[in-house]
Amino acid sequence: MDVHEYQAKEILARYGIPVPRGGLAYSPEQASYRCTELGGDAWVVKAQVHSGGRGEAGGVKVCRSDREVHDVANGLFGTRLVTRQAPGGKPVYRVYVEEASDIARELYLALVLDRASEKILVVASSEGGMEIEELAERDPDAVIRSVVEPAVGLTSFQAREIAFALGLEAGQIAQAAKLFQSAYRAFRDLDATMLEINPLVVTGEGELVAVDAKMSFDDNALFRHPEITELRDRSQEDPRERHASDRGLAYVGLDGDIGCMINGAGLAMATMDMIKLAGGEPANFLDIGGGASPERVLKAFRAVLNDKAVRVMLINIFAGINRCDWVAEGVVAAFGQIDVTIPVVVRLAGTNVEEGKRILRESGLPIITADNLAEAAQEAVTAARAAVPA
Structure with a gap:
């Protein structure tokens, strides 16, 4: 789950990280009033959307008067x-009005999950204010990477080492190390998956301030953090993913036209790879999980068909905890309750597979069956191509 910049800054401020003063606004009049509350002679108006690159898209503007704000x-x-x-664009329903900062230097700081080492990775650079992907491609040596040992956390020595590598002055090292450790604690305590401060500014007075911030959190850990769950902004989410999430389904929307319903994340990834290998494009990642009842299969069916770009549906089930007959019953029920107008390809294997195949065969429905994953992917791609309008 992502949060807005102002929400991320509120979290960081609670952990002792300096952030500029600012105020949220839901109307132009409120935005104008915010700058008079803050005082000063310059303010930054920032569109609050779940996306990076707002500045070059016109979503961040420096203003010199309340009328301009x-x-x-x-x-x-x-x-x-x-x-x-x-x-595709993100809707703007709120803006954040912030006091302008006296910027002497811009740095980059992020904490992310490094799945290769299964640890938290600190990424930093002395060149802030730009996309880290661009910097890594242009100058890989400018990116500092430091893996945190989970048994001890981000130590003072490691934090100071990062600060020295950023080329900070002697008087700023202790301040930076404290800030890095505070960011680590926020990341760890709240089960974050990403924390990015870009830019982390060194002001004219030599102070470090988080001028921008982004945070993402592990959906599976939100039950431990109701205060974070409350920060969810549904208007910023993919409607397909929102629909599935509300029904307890693990769904990620993609750009293809072959809808997928699969049990198990690994099998889902393998299925999408096989679709690509066959020349097609998956429209989603959807894991219905183990022990899926016919009712859950029906919910998943609706979630996939909620994407109007889907031309074919591929159901790939390897039943262990799950049962093929349950899945088959759910597929048959879906045809009875939903107007299914696209081809449906089904591949079943594992527990009660023969019973599942019998249910599909005797249903009399126009379901394409396959005996293995490669065959199922090829059938789906062929059907998708045939369904493309002339």
């Missing part, structure tokens, strides 16, 4: 901000 906010509200990370 009003006009910028008025131009953002109700629009869809199109960025490199969100080519």
Whole structure:
């Protein structure tokens, strides 16, 4: 789950990380009032959307008067901000008005889960204010990587080592090390999967301030953090993923036209690979999990068909804890309750597979069956190509 910049900053501030003063606004008039509350002679108006690259997309503007703040906010509200990370655009329903910072240097700091080492990775750079992917490609040596040993956490020595590598002055090392350790504690305590401060600014007075911040959290750990769950903004989510999430399904929307319903994340990944190998494009990742009842299969069916780009549905079940007859009953029930107008390819294997195949065979429904994954993927790709309008 992602949160907005202002929410991430509120979290970081609770952990002692300096952030600029600011206020949230839901209308141009409120935005104008926020700058008078903050005082000063310069403010930054920031569209609050779940996407990076807001600045180059026109979602971040420096203003010199309350009238300018009003006009910028008025131009953002109700629009869809199109960025490199969100080519389809994200709706703008709120803006954050923040005091302008005196920027002497811009740094980059992030904490992410490194799945290769199964540990938390600190990523930093002395070149902040730009996308880390671009920097890593242009100058790999400019990116500092430091793996945190989970048994001891981010130690003072390791934090100071990162600060020295960033080229900070002697008087800023202790401040930076404390900030890095605070960021680590926020990441660890709240089960985050990503924390990014870009830029981490060194002000003219030599202070370190988090001018921008992004945080993402592990959905599976949100039950431990109801205060984080409350920060969810459903307007920023993919409608397909929101629909599935509300029904307890693990779903990730993709850009293809072959809808997938699979049990097990590993099998789902293998199925999507096989679809690509056969020349097709998966429309989603959907894991219905083990022990899926016919009712759960029906929910998954609706979630896949909720994507209007789907031309074919591929159901691939390897039943261990699950049962093929349950899945088959769910598929048959779906045809009875939903207007299924696209081809459906089903591959069943494992527990009660013969009973599952019998149910599908005797249903009299136009279901394409396959005996193995390669055959199922090829059948789905062939059907998708045949379904493309002339």
